Amino acid sequence: MAADRDGYESLFLDHLTWPEVELALTSGKTTAVVAVGATEQHGPHLPLCVDAELGTALAWRVARNLGDALVAPTIRVGCSEHHMGFAGTISVSPETLEAVCRDYCLSLARHGFTDICLIPSHGGNFAPIRDMVPRLQAAVEEVNGACWVGAYTDLLGLVGLWRLVVEEELGMGDRVGGHADIAEASEMLHILPELVRVDRAEAGRMGELDQELVDRIFQKGLQAVTTNGILGDPRGMDAAVGEKLLETTARIITESFREDAEPDGSAAL
Ligand SMILES: [Zn+2]
Numbered sequence: 029m030a031a032d033r034d035g036y037e038s039l040f041l042d043h044l045t046w047p048e049v050e051l052a053l054t055s056g057k058t059t060a061v062v063a064v065g066a067t068e069q070h071g072p073h074l075p076l077c078v079d080a081e082l083g084t085a086l087a088w089r090v091a092r093n094l095g096d097a098l099v100a101p102t103i104r105v106g107c108s109e110h111h112m113g114f115a116g117t118i119s120v121s122p123e124t125l126e127a128v129c130r131d132y133c134l135s136l137a138r139h140g141f142t143d144i145c146l147i148p149s150h151g152g153n154f155a156p157i158r159d160m161v162p163r164l165q166a167a168v169e170e171v172n173g174a175c176w177v178g179a180y181t182d183l184l185g186l187v188g189l190w191r192l193v194v195e196e197e198l199g200m201g202d203r204v205g206g207h208a209d210i211a212e213a214s215e216m217l218h219i220l221p222e223l224v225r226v227d228r229a230e231a232g233r234m235g236e237l238d239q240e241l242v243d244r245i246f247q248k249g250l251q252a253v254t255t256n257g258i259l260g261d262p263r264g265m266d267a268a269v270g271e272k273l274l275e276t277t278a279r280i281i282t283e284s285f286r287e288d289a290e291p292d293g294s295a296a297l
Pocket of ligand 1: 070150
C-alpha cells in the first residue's frame with residue numbers, strides 16, 4: 029500500500045529533515061503526538077515491543093485524524109515495575125519518565141509546537157502521566173505561552189472499548205483482559221505479523237479488568253495474578269479486527285484531544 033506508506037512516513041518527525049520540519053510548522057502542523065509505551069513482557073506469544081509499536085501505530089492514526097499534527101518519536105520504555113518478574117522487561121521510575129516527558133515537551137514547545145498530545149500505550153504509564161500533566165503544562169508555558177499539553181488517560185475506558193469491539197466482531201469480548209489478550213494480539217497481527225507467535229497463544233487470567241485488580245497488580249506485580257503474563261486470552265486473534273481496534277481507539281483518543289484542547293470551540297487543534 030504505497031499511498032498509506034507515503035502518508036505514514038511523512039507524519040513522522042524523525043523521518044523529516046530540519047527544513048521539512050520548519051516548513052511543516054510554518055504551514056500549520058503545530059500539534060505533536062507522542063506515544064509513551066513500554067518494553068515489557070507480553071506473554072509467550074508476543075514480543076516485548078508491543079506497547080511501543082502499538083503506541084506508534086496509534087499516534088500515527090491520531091496525527092492523521094487531527095490533520096495538523098506530526099508524530100514525535102515514541103518513548104519506548106515506561107513504568108513497568110509490575111512486569112519485572114518476567115525476563116527482559118525494562119522499567120523506569122515515574123520520576124525518570126516525567127523527566128523524559130518534560131524534556132520532550134520543552135523541546136517541542138521551543139520549536140513552536142502549540143499542542144502536545146501524550147498517548148500512554150501501556151497500562152503502567154496512565155496514572156503517572158495523568159499525574160504529571162499539570163507540571164508539564166507549567167513547564168512548557170515558561171518557554172512557549174501558547175503551548176498546551178494533554179494526555180488520554182482513561183485506561184479502563186479503553187479496555188472496555190476493546191471488549192465491545194471484540195464482542196461485536198468476533199463474539200469473544202470475554203477474551204479481552206487488558207494485557208497480551210485477543211485485542212493486543214490482533215493489533216500486532218495487523219501491524220507486525222512476523223513478530224506474533226500465533227502457535228504459542230494460550231489463555232491467561234480470565235475476568236474483567238477492574239480498579240481492584242489494577243491496584244492489586246501494581247502493588248504485588250503481575251506474576252501474583254497470572255503465571256504466563258497474560259490477562260485475558262489471545263486465542264482467536266484476527267488481523268482485520270486488530271485494524272478496527274486501532275482505528276476505533278484512535279478515533280476516541282482524537283475526539284478526547286479535540287474536546288480537551290478546545291472547551292470553548294475556539295482552539296486550533
Ligand atoms: Zn500491552
